Amino acid sequence: MKSEHILQYLINNINEGIHIVDNKGKTIYYNCAMEKIEGLKKEEVLGKKVYEYLKAMENGSTLMKALKEKKEYKDVLQNYFNKEGRKITSINTTVPVIANDKVIAAIEIAKDMTQIKSLNEKLCDLEKNNKKAKRNHYEFKDIIGDNLILKNEVNKSLRASLSSSSVLIYGETGTGKEVFAQSIHYGGARKDKPFIPINCAAIPSALLEAMLFGTVKGSFTGAENKKGLFEEANGGTILLDEVNSMEPYLQSKLLRVLQDGYIRPIGSNKIVDIDVRIIATLNEEPEKLIDSGKLRKDFYYRLSVIRINIPPLRERKEDIEKIAIYFLDYYNNILNKNIKLIDEKVIEDFLNYEWHGNIRELKNVIEAAMNMIDEGEILSKEYFENKAIFNNKSEKLCFWEGNISISDYLDNLEKEIIERILSKNGRNITRTAKELKISRQNLQYKLKKYSIN
Structure with missing residues (x-):
């Protein structure tokens, strides 16, 4: 009984929506996160089938499909409307629960993408209207420094701006990769065409695929006829920031685009010719990413026709x-x-600081x-x-000299590391937690513990 209570508490306090139906398709569990995603109360859905409280979901629901086909659906993009007419975008993983070769239930785990999709669409609209808005952008004159290695990379970038070949820019976080990317675009023949930056790490691959390639009506639940960013950026440049964050299947699909020069919108049989330059960035060494399987080797070679390596500040x-x-x-x-x-x-x-x-x-x-x-x-x-x-000591892991307890020494060391990484990330909690490989909640606890503002 105690374990069931703990499990119930856990499910109700996670960010993903959990929706469970029985073998007849009637809802038997609906957690708090799912209530927020769909704008419904559990009392309104328990004991009912999905299409009874969500519009046009009789044939499109992955829960119903999982029950009927005994099939798992992973990271499926869905657009649908709740009873108030509010559009919802989610990425769902749905699995049938099978016992003695019979489906007894289906479980759906949903990630809310509504706000991310909306914000990214607005951002892309702003970028596409860059010329009309007369928005400032970076140019080569904005790259500051006399370091010889940096100058060589700037000269390479200047030559790259005169061609349409793919460019891969490698540099640690904060080295100015987008400054280089914009300089290449606005310094070349495509300067009057769109420049659309996409943060691949912030957008799940299923949603990113739809955004890049576009969709046709009926290709997935709630899909509309919508041009993708490749069509919108035709004649211009797309910047794929942190491209290694893409799933391998999407890297493979982009490889075909780079090779063939055309796309096929999701759900369409027609191909669309495109003329888009790709500039991609990485903040980890490409060779290590390839070895770890995060970056396809063939995709890397096609991207890195021209490779720019930006030196870290500590080396200049x-x-x-x-x-x-x-x-x-x-x-x-x-x-x-x-x-x-x-x-x-x-x-x-x-000059003595490492500037991570x-x-x-x-x-x-x-x-x-x-x-x-x-x-x-x-x-x-x-x-x-x-x-x-x-304090140069904070840049080195000093040896314990026995003048304080080991516990206090480790606390001081942890505090220094947190302060350094927090400063490095502009005091952004999410990025700092990610780099320290701890949860946001754990980091917030430690900030309070050490009185770090």
Whole structure:
């Protein structure tokens, strides 16, 4: 009885919707997350079949299909409407429960994609209307630095802008991969055509496939006749950010697009010729991704016709002061201030710091300090919240010397690591938790434990 109570508590407190029907298709379980996704109360659905409370779902429901066909459906994209007429987009995995060769129930696990889909569509609309809106974009002049390796990569990118070949940009988080990508697009013949960036890590592959290739009515539940981003970007460029986040099947499908120059919308028998340049980015070494199976080798070779390797900031320390001064001037304009210098001792500490978050981390550090200073003309150490920059010990795992308990030593070490990674990620909780490989809830507990703001 106790284990059943624990399981019930767990299911009701996870983010995914859980919907269970019996062998007749009647709902026997419907958790809190499912209530939020579909805008219904469990009292309205228990004991009823799906099509009794959701519009046009008699033939399209994967729950009904799983019961009828004894078949598992994994990561299926569905569009449908609730009783209020609100459109819902979800990605569902549905499995039949079979005992003695008979289907006794079906379980559906649903991820709500409604807001993600809507936000991505709005973002893509903004990008497509970039020219009309006269939105600022990056160009080669925005790439700051005198480092020879960086200059070589910039020169390679300049030559890449004159062709239509695929480009793969590798660089650690925060090195400026999109700055390079935009510079290549806006520095070439496609500059007057759309530039559409897509964060592959933020969009599940099933939804991303529909967004890229487009759909025809009836191709899946609730599908509409809708052009994909390849058609919308025709003549322009699509940036696939963190392309290794795509499922292998989608990498294979994109490989065919790169080779053949046409697409087939989901559910369609017709092909559509396209002229779209692909620029892709990776924040992990391609060779390691291939070895681990996260990146198809054939897809990598087709993407990396031209490969750009952006050096991390720690390998171009001669550029740190110049970049810091650029951000000082930038935030002077944004914040209406008149700070003229960064203290020499601060610059010296900057040069000794590893900058795991690269240029993005440096930018965040300068922005935070600029918000703290009210008077004076020099940005000195006192205005910087990230004290790890000025304490080289935080950059190394020091040996325990026995002057404090091992427990306190480990707590101090954990606190320093959290502060460093938090600063690197612009104090973004989700990204920091992901890098530390812990849950958001666990990270929030530790932030409170160590009084980290």
